[in-house]
Amino acid sequence: MPSYRIWRVYLLGGLIAVGIFALLPDEVWADVMYAAIGMSSVVAVLVTAARFRHAIGLAWALMGLGQLAAVFGDVMWLYYEHIAGVDPFPSPADVLYLLEYPFVTASLLMLARHRRSTADREARLDSTIMVVGLALPYWVLLIQPNIGGHDSLFSQLIALGYPIADVILLAGLVRLLTTSGTQMPAYRLLTAALILLLAGDVIFIMIEGSVIVGDLPFLLSYVVWGAAALHPSARDLLRPTPDALATFTTRRLLTLTAVVLLAPGTLAVQLAFGFELSAWAVTVVSAVLFVLVVARMATLLRRLQDQARRLDRVARTDMLTGLPNRRTLDAQLARDYERAAREDVPLTLAMLDLDHFKRFNDTYGHQGGDQLLAGAARAWSLLLSSADMLARYGGEEFVLLMPGRDLAAAEHLLQALRLVTPHEQTFSAGLALWDGRETPLRLLRRADTALYAAKTAGRDRVVCADPAPDSSARSATRA
Template sequence: MITLFRRFLLAGGPLLIGVWFLLPAGLERNALYAVVGALSVAANAVAARHWRSWPWALFAAGQACAVAGDLLWLYYENIAHIDPFPSPADGFYLAEYPLLTLALLLLSRRHRTADDHLARLDSTMLVAGLALPYWVLLIAPALAGGDSTLGTLIGLGYPLGDVLLLAGVVRLLLVAGTRNTSFRLITLAVLTLLTADVTFTFAENTTLGTMAFLASYLFWGVGALVPSAGSIGDPAPRPQVLTRRRLVVLTGAVLLSPGILIVQLLAGLEPSTWAVALTSAALFVLVVTRMAGMVRRLEEQAGQLEIQARRLDELARTDTLTGLPNRRTLDAQIVRDMDSTTARRTPFPVAMLDLDHFKRYNDTHGHQTGDDLLAGAARSWSLLLRDGDTLARYGGEEFVLLMPGRTEEDAARLLDRLRIATPDLQTFSAGLAVWDGTEPPDVLMRRADLALYAAKEAGRGRVVRAAPARPAAHPLQ
């Protein structure tokens, strides 16, 4: 049904508008105008029922108010032969604007994202800038030139309704959301309706404005029946960045205020001083608020980047399995410990630990259990260390323990306690070397490694102390 209806509107809609254009002014022409509007109402009602959507129901209600105004206008002009302005027809026409605006706002609410406040500020700036021309060209003349109080109020209602509808469509355009065929058609329908209102106000020949109204009906009807109408309100989050296009549009809106004043002064017209001043002040506040929001967002992003950098630095320095410092961190720490023990004139023992028969343990219990043993051993050993000791994973099942400030005997007793605390009744072999105060880190580590191999060859499950460092060789003088 929806497909057939859409095809009928696509093929028959332009044809009906063409027939309307060829008909002479009178009852038949006005009746055909109302028929096109009724088709739009039916299309929106079908969409509301099919998609179970409040926005489409409100679109249908707004269009129905316009069609009711068309029928009353037809009656007054062609049957009762009385002036239809002002009349109850205007009440129906004016009721269309809040209904359509509410539907647009409901669609924009579906698009809400974390950055929605930026879109709200942008849309407020744009509407404030565009509202000034409406005031100068339409609203102020309506207030000054009405023949009666009722006529003045009704004449004022149309430009105010345009500003209201403009706010709704700008809000929808600036929020993050789905940009599909239905969205574009509805946007085109609103903009065509606004164009028709302005054209109808200023053009002496109302044919062009009336055809714009008919085109708006047609765009709205087809937009309700295309397959993408069901997803027009679906959120499609995208960053609310200040793109070049948006910046140009907002700049133009802000410059409208001084631009109108300049044009009035150049043309010798009475300047709209208060309107321009108030609008400029409002735009200034909005621009400053927008800038403050951008600064806050930049600060938040900088904070997030700093946190991510710290996390990456931590990952780069930490062994992911055991949570211990990795070899990169160990290389830097051993240099720092050498400097501190030199300054305090304290000993600096270093031990290299290797879990015994770890490959056999892995093959027997599985690699996951082997990983659990490594992590469990790191946790158990760390509980026995004091501040200043550094336990690091050297690679595979090998660990290095830096013990600045401990004596060799104290370091050996600590290693015995660590062997007892090893999980799952496992043991380790260790090589213990004490820094001689001059040898570089790689030589110290090599001595501890040689002692470790000696512990393995001696039967494992023990600590072997490294031989003293050899004196550095000096070239012959």
């Protein structure tokens, strides 16, 4: 039978078996069926573990060993109740039941470790907030009422062992939920099985072991767990989570808000209905949650600041060449204007254009053209000083801003750039010196006009722009 159908057959057969269990009048046969359903899940999980290697096989094997301990507990429970005729609680059967939790928790932590993303610190904080908040109801409803009143230390340890084990298992599940982003079917089925197991424990403790109502969640957990192991996506549980999925979603915000409100909500319910107040427990949990929420806000703020810096770099940088873009050029040109005027130093600007770029693109393709642009940007940048700035102006055109260089020094630098242009390509350049009065746009136009003259004259050359139209008149007036 194809693997994509086996899990459906198992799930359907398991649900039918659970229905038969609920209808059986004889407690002996009902308990036998209970153990048989549990063993079927163990077989499904261990068979899956045997099919896979390395970490994924070990994760499923740990789950299978945990379930096997629980099934042995079921068998021992059946023996005590129906053969030995003694009360099975507390007994060694409970020890076997409790062994399930560390095995399964270790498996969940292994899955979480392999599926973590770059936002793992945030995920750990989120999971800690959830576990601390959810531990309060466990303390108030299940742990604190079971302290004392038992006839032996063993009975006391077993009574406290179940809710404490639930909190530990809950911590593993929440850790997995906060790190996983890819919701494959096996992952969803496994999550449902663990929730059913936790719900079964809570119901069993609260109603003190009703035969049918308390057993059904455990049986359904076995069945869903086995279906998760048999699903074809079971091998993908260790697939790393894409970083893009590690965002702070509205659903996560609402979940964290609800969990944080559990502390004051618990106190409000106790006050409203006259229950005994758990003042110290609520105080401690509230203080811990406050510190964790502040830490979470700090990490979120740092991530937002980092994203803002990255967006600013993207807005100011040409993605292909890594050079400053037109926006950055305009801002730098304005700053260099102020400095040149204040310090009375020259400011020269050159506009460069790779010769016959379209022909190169047609010959080597667009990827080859991109490589030429990026390679030229890298090669030219190596020859520039810290004061110079090379920016991509658009297409195959670049602008080189050279504060502190006069025309002769700027022309000498351009000649050096021509020697390192990759792929034996050449460029034409127009060079313009700021006259101390013209606008940046006017300076760029003069350099562009000189570039056009260089291309008209045959390319592969540098042409100096004519002085600004009113520069000579100003010079004569000063004379």
